[in-house]
Every structure is written in structure tokens, then in C-alpha cells.
Amino acid sequence: MSDFDFAIIGAGIAGASLAAQLSARHKILLIEAEAHPGYHSTGRSAAFWVECYGGPGVQPLTTASGPFLAMPPADFHDGPLMHRRGALHIGTAEHLSLADNMLAEFAASGVHIEHIDRRAVAAVVPGLRENWTHGLWEPACCDIDVAALHGAYLRQAKRHGTQLHCNSRLHTAKWHSGTWQISAGSLNCSANIIINAAGAWADAVAQITQVGSLGIQPYRRTISQLAVSPQVPAELPLVIGLDGSFYFKPDTGGRLWLSPHDETATPACDAAPDEIDVAMAIDRLQQVVDWDIRRVERKWAGLRSFAPDRLPVIGRDGAHDAFFWFAGQGGFGIQTAPAAAQLAASLLDADIAAPQGVDAAVYAPARFH
Known part of the structure; x- marks a missing residue:
């Protein structure tokens, strides 16, 4: 035995x-x-x-995980484990084909994604620069505790x-x-x-x-917490580049979480952020919005591990x-x-x-x- x-x-x-x-x-x-x-x-x-x-x-x-996270059994957790935020996938004119491909990929899935124009994108992302003209809105996106x-x-x-x-x-x-x-x-x-x-x-x-x-390979992913001006509105959605080059979302106290969506192959380790990746993320953010970056308050990195077919x-x-x-x-x-x-x-x-x-x-x- x-x-x-x-x-x-x-x-x-x-x-x-x-x-x-x-x-x-x-x-x-x-x-x-x-x-x-x-x-x-x-x-x-x-x-x-x-x-x-x-x-x-x-x-x-x-x-399939959504209903459990939204309303877990009472003996598991008291109350929901995720809260609605919404996700906005944005791009410039050169990313229009990526938006079309994404809509086609999920057309039969039941996932609610809708195309929105420049005016609608700018309404939810203050300070958006003029060349960001396309958006896909995914309203069901939530933050997870x-x-x-x-x-x-x-x-x-x-x-x-x-x-x-x-x-x-x-x-x-x-x-x-x-x-x-x-x-x-x-x-x-x-x-x-x-x-x-x-x-x-x-x-x-x-x-x-x-x-x-x-052949499961770990990759480093970098995130930083920024203080910006004006402060990030609490209702800002998760904003993701259609080309996969960044994402950002609000944190408490008007702060911002920002990632360059990096994937740097690395051995399994206690991952640490690279200053170049933090700087790259900030540069990409400044190409999207006209916010003033006051300071980097925190930065960290984690490992994402993929099989060959992801x-x-x-x-x-x-x-x-x-x-x-x-x-x-x-x-x-x-x-x-x-x-x-x-x-x-x-x-x-x-x-x-x-x-x-x-x-x-x-x-x-x-x-x-």
C-alpha cells in the first residue's frame, strides 16, 4: 500500500x-x-x-471557469472571486487586419466581442493619441482576486x-x-x-x-506599477494592444499596472525584471497616451510556461x-x-x-x- x-x-x-x-x-x-x-x-x-x-x-x-469565479460555492469562498472591468483591444490603422482576424477566430465561440470606432475608444481611454483608431470591446473581462x-x-x-x-x-x-x-x-x-x-x-x-x-519552456513577463498624471480613472478597462505589444490596467490609488507583454525565454528561476523591459513598456505606453509618467513605484517579473503548441x-x-x-x-x-x-x-x-x-x-x- x-x-x-x-x-x-x-x-x-x-x-x-x-x-x-x-x-x-x-x-x-x-x-x-x-x-x-x-x-x-x-x-x-x-x-x-x-x-x-x-x-x-x-x-x-x-x-467554463467563469461561473465558478463569479459565484463560487458558499463553503469555498464568501462572495465572488472576480469583478467586472471590461477589456479594450486597441490598434492603429495597420492593425485593422488583426482586429478582423480576432473577430473571425471567436465568431463561433459565443464570446462577446464587438468592433468600436475611434470615438468610442477615446471615450474610455483619456489622453489617447490620434493614431489609435480601432478597438475591440470585450465587456465580460473581469479582475480576479x-x-x-x-x-x-x-x-x-x-x-x-x-x-x-x-x-x-x-x-x-x-x-x-x-x-x-x-x-x-x-x-x-x-x-x-x-x-x-x-x-x-x-x-x-x-x-x-x-x-x-x-519541451515546456518558461518565459519572463514583466510588470511595473506607475504613478502617472493625470491619475488613472478607476473605471479604466484593461487595455491590450492588438499586436500584443502591451497591456495596462488601473491599480488602487490612481496607479497603473503596465506590461510590455514580453516573453523572454529563460531557465526556470526566481525571475527578476529587466530595466530594458520596464523602459520598453513605458515607451510603448507613451506612444498610446499622453500621460505624464511620474515614477516607477514597483516592478516585478514572473514566469509563464508554454508547451510547444502553447x-x-x-x-x-x-x-x-x-x-x-x-x-x-x-x-x-x-x-x-x-x-x-x-x-x-x-x-x-x-x-x-x-x-x-x-x-x-x-x-x-x-x-x-
């Missing part, structure tokens, strides 16, 4: 959400390398829910008996006599199935277990049935967490229903073999 049914590697939003899904029916071990869960990517998220973010392949997971969501998943998992071990970087995991023999930090135990929810370290975990890696990887490894991938969530792991965890749980326990409108085959590791 093994000590645990499932050993989940990584206690960020992926590992925590899946532990919460499985723990009512199974004995779960949640292994975290850092001193606190969610240190790397989950705790550094820009915290929004945008149905078209990540493309048509990710959208079903985002859409990431800390509350992650904390609620961890509490639910704990209530159902999940054992969380922090400061426990995985050393070895060997398949022996039908179970995994695991050494992580000071922990030595066994589990029937390993779930790889290690984010940027997903391929490293696969290599430790001698399961072949899938879709999540959810399912049993083709070469080892007792190794389950739950990785490659890119920058959309928060907004897809409820549906992704439910999908993964349904693949691990036949008595758990899969989310409606989500095709598990799209995310299966078998697509890489």
Missing part, C-alpha cells in the same frame, strides 16, 4: 486547485519547493479573466485532509513495485500517481522521474500511465483554474464529471507523441 493516492508536485494555482478537486475522495500529498505556495507565477499574476486571452484553444477552459482564489483552494484541500509540505524540492521519484518512491526535502513517502503541476519546473520534474520531457498539457503521460501532466498553463493558468482542475480530476477519477464544452483530447500529452 502506498502512503498517498496522488502526489502533486507544485502548490501554485495548478497544484492547489487540483488538490482541492481530488481531496474529498482521495489521499493527497502536495509538495512545494518554496517556503510558501504560489511564490513564482501565481503570486505575480496580472489577475484578469479575458475569454479570448490565449486564443481559441484556451477559451473553452476560460469560459488571485490571492483569495489560491487561498480558498489551499483551505479546501486542507479541510479534506491534503498534506502540504513546503521547503520540499523534489530530489528523487522512482517507480518501484507499482508505486512511486518519493524523496523531497526531508520527506520520504510513496504515491500511486505523480501529478506534475510544477509550472516552469515541469520538464525538470519529468526528467527526475525519468519520464521524457515535453496549449495546456493535461493528462497521463503516453509512456508512463502513473505520471500525470498538469502543466503548460502559460499566462492563463489563473483564469482557467476551475475548469482545468475539474478536467484533470475527471481524467483521474471517473466519478468526477468533466466540465461542459471542454474537449480533453485537445490538451492530452499524447499530441506530442
Whole structure:
């Protein structure tokens, strides 16, 4: 007999959400390398829910997660975990084809996106420069309370008996006599199935277990908090460049969160912002609006990890049935967490229903073999 049914590697939003899904029916071990869960990517998220973010392949997971985030069960969290903001995708005349392509991509998806003209764009983005003439309005976009969501998943998992071990970087995991023999930090135990929810370290975990890696690559993403003049209105939507070169949204106290939407390939690490990326983001912002940048108050970077096709990887490894991938969530792991965890749980326990409108085959590791 093994000590645990499932050993989940990584206690960020992926590992925590899946532990919460499985723990009512199974004995779960949640292994975290850092001193606190969610240190790397989950705790550094820009915290929004945008149905078209990540493309048509990710959208079903985002859409299916919306009702849970808007109205979670009372025993999970008291009140909604996201609040309406709206998203505005903007571009110049040279970006018109990108707007048309985006409308075409999501035409059959049920996502509400509408084309708006220069006058409508300028009405919601004060100080907009004249050459920004096209916009796509996505009214359903919301801010997500990431800390509350992650904390609620961890509490639910704990209530159902999940054992969380922090400061426990995985050393070895060997398949022996039908179970995994695991050494992580000071922990030595066994589990029937390993779930790889290690984010940027997903391929490293696969290599430790001698399961072949899938080419999941971490990328650095930079965000800075700015004080600007005039102060950013609280009702400003999330503003995203149609060409993918920036996004910004308001923070409390009239501040602004700004990202150059950078993706710099990097080894798995404790990511730090690069001054060049911060400067590039500010330059791009000044090409969009005429605001005065008073100072950079904070700056940070997180890791977004993608499989080669930029879709999540959810399912049993083709070469080892007792190794389950739950990785490659890119920058959309928060907004897809409820549906992704439910999908993964349904693949691990036949008595758990899969989310409606989500095709598990799209995310299966078998697509890489």
C-alpha cells in the first residue's frame, strides 16, 4: 500500500486547485519547493479573466471557469472571486487586419466581442493619441482576486485532509513495485500517481522521474506599477494592444499596472525584471497616451510556461500511465483554474464529471507523441 493516492508536485494555482478537486475522495500529498505556495507565477499574476486571452484553444477552459469565479460555492469562498472591468483591444490603422482576424477566430465561440470606432475608444481611454483608431470591446473581462482564489483552494484541500509540505524540492521519484518512491526535502513517502503541476519546473520534474520531457519552456513577463498624471480613472478597462505589444490596467490609488507583454525565454528561476523591459513598456505606453509618467513605484517579473503548441498539457503521460501532466498553463493558468482542475480530476477519477464544452483530447500529452 502506498502512503498517498496522488502526489502533486507544485502548490501554485495548478497544484492547489487540483488538490482541492481530488481531496474529498482521495489521499493527497502536495509538495512545494518554496517556503510558501504560489511564490513564482501565481503570486505575480496580472489577475484578469479575458475569454479570448490565449486564443481559441484556451477559451473553452476560460469560459467554463467563469461561473465558478463569479459565484463560487458558499463553503469555498464568501462572495465572488472576480469583478467586472471590461477589456479594450486597441490598434492603429495597420492593425485593422488583426482586429478582423480576432473577430473571425471567436465568431463561433459565443464570446462577446464587438468592433468600436475611434470615438468610442477615446471615450474610455483619456489622453489617447490620434493614431489609435480601432478597438475591440470585450465587456465580460473581469479582475480576479488571485490571492483569495489560491487561498480558498489551499483551505479546501486542507479541510479534506491534503498534506502540504513546503521547503520540499523534489530530489528523487522512482517507480518501484507499482508505486512511486518519493524523496523531497526531508520527506520520504510513496504515491500511486505523480501529478506534475510544477509550472516552469515541469520538464525538470519529468526528467527526475525519468519520464521524457515535453519541451515546456518558461518565459519572463514583466510588470511595473506607475504613478502617472493625470491619475488613472478607476473605471479604466484593461487595455491590450492588438499586436500584443502591451497591456495596462488601473491599480488602487490612481496607479497603473503596465506590461510590455514580453516573453523572454529563460531557465526556470526566481525571475527578476529587466530595466530594458520596464523602459520598453513605458515607451510603448507613451506612444498610446499622453500621460505624464511620474515614477516607477514597483516592478516585478514572473514566469509563464508554454508547451510547444502553447496549449495546456493535461493528462497521463503516453509512456508512463502513473505520471500525470498538469502543466503548460502559460499566462492563463489563473483564469482557467476551475475548469482545468475539474478536467484533470475527471481524467483521474471517473466519478468526477468533466466540465461542459471542454474537449480533453485537445490538451492530452499524447499530441506530442
